[in-house]
Amino acid sequence: xxxxxxxxxxxLGLRVGELVALKWKDCKEQSHIHVVREEVRNQETxxxxxxxxxxxxxxxxxxxxxxxxxxxxxxxKEGSYIFMRNRERIxxxxxxxxxxxxxxxxxxxxxxxxxxxxxxxxxxxxxxVPLDCIRQMLGHSNLSTTLEYIYNPxxxxxxxxxxxxxx
Numbered sequence: 001x002x003x004x005x006x007x008x009x010x011x012l013g014l015r016v017g018e019l020v021a022l023k024w025k026d027c028k029e030q031s032h033i034h035v036v037r038e039e040v041r042n043q044e045t046x047x048x049x050x051x052x053x054x055x056x057x058x059x060x061x062x063x064x065x066x067x068x069x070x071x072x073x074x075x076x077k078e079g080s081y082i083f084m085r086n087r088e089r090i091x092x093x094x095x096x097x098x099x100x101x102x103x104x105x106x107x108x109x110x111x112x113x114x115x116x117x118x119x120x121x122x123x124x125x126x127x128x129v130p131l132d133c134i135r136q137m138l139g140h141s142n143l144s145t146t147l148e149y150i151y152n153p154x155x156x157x158x159x160x161x162x163x164x165x166x167x
Contacts, residue, residue, distance in 0.1 A: 002090055002098040004071055005083045006116070009095075011068040013120030013137055016092040016113040021050045022082045027072065032061040035139065041091055048091045105167050148167040 001061065001072040009019050015037040027033045036059040037052050054060070064072075075082060083090040096113050103110040124134050152159060 001075070001083055001085045002094050004075060005075075005090060005095055006098055006102075006113075008068050008071045009113075009116045011065055011071070012062050013117050013124075014062065015055060015057055015117065015139070016095055018054060018139075020081075020083055020092050020095065021089050021136065023080050024077055025080070027064065027082075029061075030069070031064055033064050033068075035062055041092075048093070050089075054139060056139055056141060060136065062137050066155065073097065078147060118149045121146065122151050122153045125150045126153050149167050 005019060009016070012019065012033065014022075014035060017036065018035050020034065021037040021039045022035075023037075026036065028034075035054060037050055038054050039048050039050050041048050072082070078084055079087060081089040081091075085094075086123060092113065099113060100110045105156060120136050124137070125131065131146060134150075135143050138149065139147055140146045154162065159164060
């Protein structure tokens with residue numbers, strides 16, 4: 001289940017705390033998912049719990065592309081939360097662990113769960129999605145924050161071909 005959560009987040013670009021706090025009722029619409037809550041960790045007790053608001057205290061709608069819908073259709077509806085295992089909600093720490101183990105098996109450096117958001121934003125940008133749309137999908141108030149997330153994910157030849165086509 002944690003693997004599916006990681007996989008779908010490359011298609012949603014959510015903060016990991018938002019991802020693990022998603023409920024089935026948040027995807028009533030077939031084309032969007034409603035992001036309204038987040039998981040946080042209590043620094044003193046090290047326990048995770050869900051707050052009924054996002055980091056920015058604003059809810060938003062994120063587009064559900066067909067690949068994301070296909071992943072959601074594979075997940076059994078065993079509780080109110082989408083990502084559950086053994087009747088318990090999966091935590092952001094469990095997702096980080098999945099990424100760590102995957103990197104270890106590949107002999108690669110571990111990437112944080114936050115890198116999924118940067119990959120998501122960069123892929124959207126490289127394929128012509130308007131910056132303001134990317135900003136909204138990420139839940140940023142300021143475009144300058146969104147711009148800090150974006151890098152060029154294209155190979156050198158792809159970048160060259162794109163520039164040559166435009167000019």
